[in-house]
Amino acid sequence: MAPAPFAAEAERIRRHVNDTLLAAFSELSEGILIVDREARIVWMNEQYPRHLGIADPASVIGLPVEDVIPNSLMRSVVASGKPIMLDVMEFGSESFVVMRLPVRDSAGTIIGGVGVMIFDDPRQLAPLLSRFQNLRLELADTRRKLDEARRTRYTFASFVGTSPACVAVKDKARRAARAVSPVLILGETGTGKELLAQAIHAASPRADGPFVAVNIAAIPETLLEAEFFGVAPGAYTGADRKGRSGKFELAQGGTLFLDEIGDMSPALQAKLLRALQEKEIEPVGSNRLIPIDVRIIAATSRNLQKDVDEGRFRPDLFYRLNVMTLDVPPLRERIDDLPLIAECLTDSIARQLGEPPRSLSADAIACLAGYTWPGNVRELSNMLERALLLSDADRLEARDFEHLLPAAARATPAPAKASPTRTLDQIQQDAERRAIVDAIASAGGNKAQAARILGISRASLYEKISALGLGSAANT
Numbered sequence: 001m002a003p004a005p006f007a008a009e010a011e012r013i014r015r016h017v018n019d020t021l022l023a024a025f026s027e028l029s030e031g032i033l034i035v036d037r038e039a040r041i042v043w044m045n046e047q048y049p050r051h052l053g054i055a056d057p058a059s060v061i062g063l064p065v066e067d068v069i070p071n072s073l074m075r076s077v078v079a080s081g082k083p084i085m086l087d088v089m090e091f092g093s094e095s096f097v098v099m100r101l102p103v104r105d106s107a108g109t110i111i112g113g114v115g116v117m118i119f120d121d122p123r124q125l126a127p128l129l130s131r132f133q134n135l136r137l138e139l140a141d142t143r144r145k146l147d148e149a150r151r152t153r154y155t156f157a158s159f160v161g162t163s164p165a166c167v168a169v170k171d172k173a174r175r176a177a178r179a180v181s182p183v184l185i186l187g188e189t190g191t192g193k194e195l196l197a198q199a200i201h202a203a204s205p206r207a208d209g210p211f212v213a214v215n216i217a218a219i220p221e222t223l224l225e226a227e228f229f230g231v232a233p234g235a236y237t238g239a240d241r242k243g244r245s246g247k248f249e250l251a252q253g254g255t256l257f258l259d260e261i262g263d264m265s266p267a268l269q270a271k272l273l274r275a276l277q278e279k280e281i282e283p284v285g286s287n288r289l290i291p292i293d294v295r296i297i298a299a300t301s302r303n304l305q306k307d308v309d310e311g312r313f314r315p316d317l318f319y320r321l322n323v324m325t326l327d328v329p330p331l332r333e334r335i336d337d338l339p340l341i342a343e344c345l346t347d348s349i350a351r352q353l354g355e356p357p358r359s360l361s362a363d364a365i366a367c368l369a370g371y372t373w374p375g376n377v378r379e380l381s382n383m384l385e386r387a388l389l390l391s392d393a394d395r396l397e398a399r400d401f402e403h404l405l406p407a408a409a410r411a412t413p414a415p416a417k418a419s420p421t422r423t424l425d426q427i428q429q430d431a432e433r434r435a436i437v438d439a440i441a442s443a444g445g446n447k448a449q450a451a452r453i454l455g456i457s458r459a460s461l462y463e464k465i466s467a468l469g470l471g472s473a474a475n476t
């Protein structure tokens, strides 16, 4: 016999399912129940009464469903027209996995509902529940890691130094921690602006909230608005099509640290000012306003007043941010702090490298104190790390640093040949490090300008800063 044409066979199957689905469900499930639109029982199959301990099924017909099954949600399904596809229903000491569907007539009017008892033992859902449980654990773990990343690492104790300039800036920062207004931190690159911002957050009433940092110079201009304010679902295609929270929302109840604020474009300056004034943000592609409760700490290594005077930075935004200003002095202006900072950094670097503690000789300290440190504490930390890696001695001497310092700063002539313990790769990295630190210093801390001096893009400068361990730029 020739096979039936597909369309005819499909129609035959569809009709058969239509005619027999109730009977099939009734046979395969643990029980099935039909109610009218008043939620009165109009029919029950044979299995259902058995589970409920009812001797005569006919005795329940016409009764409100709750008289028979006190926890039933059939009434709400009939009233709302919304199905409950999967639920666990308690009946006495038993639990059943159930599905509840509204029933409509051909005009779409609800005329009743069907309840199906799918399993009489919720343990049959174990594989599904264990997958769900695993996903929940994974989610909790990811959230915990994210929370950890948003917690601050530094407190005021981390800002080492006893010089009058250092003590003054720490006192002012402590006062800023108690206040609610924005804080503006000014200072050259690597002077500890982010460290202080974290310490202010950690000592503020917002300490239990998140600390979210954004490095404005490290993010391409075109992405910054979405990064700040988030994206509404459907605004973009691709990875962002589901929408995404911006840094403002992530910092709700906490502190948003805007690093390199001086590098912000005029268009975004206007949007930031609006957000700060109105205390609400509008995600990209949405017309919904989200209230925000975020404290702003901004930092820059640029001369922001000069940028205002020369029209590069909005004066209204400057005045809004410039309520409590901290001027972090460069290391060369508090060189008295260098011995203590160098010792603390040496201890913590050795710990991080898993090495035994090392000390610094007096002539090593003297050698370091003679240098001008354009890259400030970050550069000092980097130099200590390199010296520690290159020497096995318990105590580091001046000679361990002399060959690491730029030629102009060396107290003694450099060895004629490169040390045989250094590979070409290390020598190349050192040269790059020095070039970057020098470029940043001669650009007065402005990284966009430093990138131009070096003839590379701002993004690749940040990549190099991060890869060469020159800073926290990649942490944003």
Ligand SMILES: Nc1ncnc2c1ncn2[C@@H]1O[C@H](COP(=O)(O)OP(=O)(O)OP(=O)(O)O)[C@@H](O)[C@H]1O
Pocket: 158, 159, 160, 161, 187, 188, 189, 190, 191, 192, 193, 194, 195, 196, 259, 300, 301, 341, 377, 378, 381, 471, 472, 473
């Ligand atoms: N007073 C200090 N005591 C100890 N460590 C410090 C001190 N100041 C800075 N550091 C360390 O120096 C490094 C650079 O600090 P930080 O990133 O806070 O500087 P920054 O001014 O924000 O730099 P940039 O302007 O380049 O972003 C960090 O590892 C920080 O821990």
